Amino acid sequence: MIVVLIGYMASGKSVIGKVLAENLNYGFIDLDDFIEEKEQKTISDIFKLNGEIRFRKLESHYLQALLSTEDNLVLSLGGGTPCYGDNMKMLLDSDQVKTVYLRASVNTLVNRLKNEKSKRPLIAHIVSEDDLIEFVAKHLFERRQFYEQAEVGITTDNKSVGAISNEISEFLNQ
Ligand code: S3P
Secondary structure: OOEEOOOOOOOHHHHHHHHHHHHHHOOOEEHHHHHHHHOOOOHHHHHHOOOHHHHHHHHHHHHHHHHHHOOOOEEEEEOOOOHHHOOHHHHHOOOOOOEEEEEEHHHHHHHHHOOOOOOOOOOOOOOOHHHHHHHHHHHHHHHHHHHHHOOOOEEOOOOOOHHHHHHHHHHHOO
């Protein structure tokens, strides 16, 4: 089984993914880290040097590669991964994949993102908090239609990492 965590930037995919992987005794891969390692470039540099379209192609390519070679894995995607090309369909069509959406409110996301903008090229240029709120609200509204296709959605606001990880484990044991 591959447990795939999806959700907006700063929804906790990587932090929760690591704890969940430990609980399940599975491996853990963060797709952004995997791309950076394989390409020997940061995500910001890929955006800057090659453009977002090239990044989206790399993202789909490595997602497909991981799904066809890995097992017993928790895989955290980038915030945009399910929203491009056939990526969401590929996840839903795979018998060995379980998709989990980590749902978080605009407020929660913005509170985290305002201190973590620099390595995220899509929001690095946004200066004021009001502009960030406006951007995240609109962007999340557009992306929600993809995220909500996941087999389970977990509302994460005000819950601990351990509690969220337990909730996901319960879903997997059903
Ligand atoms: C992106 C999210 C990022 C990273 C890239 C694009 C997005 O991952 O893949 O900067 O389109 O939402 P995180 O969700 O881990 O920040």
